[in-house]
Amino acid sequence: MRIAIYGLGYVGLTGAICLASEGHDIVGVDVSEDKVRQIASGASPIREPGLDAMLAEALAKGRIRCTTDPVEPARTSDMAIVCVGTPSAPDGSHNMRDIAEVTRQIANGVRDTGRKGTFTVVYRSTIRPGTVDGLILPIFKSALGAAHGVIEVVYNPEFLREASAVKDFFNPPKVVVGTADAKPSARVAEMNRNLDAPTFTVGYREAEFTKFVDNSFHALKVAHANEIGRVCVRLGIDAKVVHEIFVSDTKLNISPYYLRPGGPFGGSCLPRTCARSSTSPTTSARTPMSSTR
Structure with a gap:
């Protein structure tokens, strides 16, 4: 699949490189020009065992590229995976600014393309229960109007640990997939086809809250x-x-x-x-x- 990864921090970059190693065509999107240049040169901005060698191989095979343009990947990809930060405030609340902005950018790309087929947008960031229903879906509906049905929104939380993120990506303790009707997503199932782990397909709020419980x-x-x-x-x-x-x-x-x-x-x-x-x-x-x- 052609997969766009929004946010090239620890979760996003690890996921991008691991998915590229499985044969997917990856475009990484980040606001930092320095980070984009660094990754393109073959140097990972994060330290994770095995990641540098995997990045070099992905670049050599043309499986990964990076950009600061958030709109173009939404026009050409089969799936987008959102891994931007949701930093905590002193009172424990989460800053949803980047989630909202990336969602708008993806919506604009889809709208400008006029695509007819389904575009799967997977969120992996830590978000509070109700975020998909109360924030993400309304943005898509507002931007796309009657065409918002082309967007399949999925919440698929990550369970990666620093220093073992690559191992955890390929051998997760579980896979949690939150969808609108609590039924499997064909594209997410394709993305996870090589994972051998208990899989739970649930509603959005159950998936969102699972991350907080963990x-x-x-x-x-x-x-x-x-x-x-x-x-x-x-x-x-x-x-x-x-x-x-x-x-x-x-x-x-x-x-x-x-x-x-x-x-x-x-x-x-x-x-x-x-x-x-x-x-x-x-x-x-x-x-x-x-x-x-």
Whole structure:
């Protein structure tokens, strides 16, 4: 497929180069002329194992090019993937300016082309639930009028980690595809044909919120691990040994248990742990690791 990638940051550039390695024709779009020139010269602006060699191969095969023109790729591509930033404000809100602007640019390109066939626009940026319905779709409808039906909007969140992004791209923990009717997208399925991972095709809001659920849980795990580590140091406990024991339990600790929304928790250990942890640092260091009921 001919795929345009809007935003050549960590997610966008990794995706562009990985898709090019699978034989797709990629055009990367970014507002930074310096970044476009750097990529065209074969130098990746981000440091990721294996990415430089993959970029060199893609350039040699003519599978990737870059531009600062956002309109032309929307006229000639089969699919656009939006990976622009949505930076957080101090109050936790997200800045949707770049999402809105890129959406307008894509809409203008489609309108000027007068294309008849479906154009799939995939959003991978982190966006709050309701963004597709409340922001993205209205922009396409306003710009294209009755012709907005040529646009297929998909939300397909990414789950990449720095330093293992290439590996994560080809071996994701899961694939989440949000569509208007919660039915599969043929073009997204074609793009992901080589991925072997559980796939969930859902509505827009479920897909949007999944990214927030993952991010918040990862933050919870980091905070929990660091707090346990600090308590271990204070009490002279080997945190590595405690960690090894804790993660070995894949039946309760590292599992779906205690994570399903529903009725209140019924049992003695967790309420007792929570009550004690607010008053006794020593108790809080011991009970979270031993409470598995």
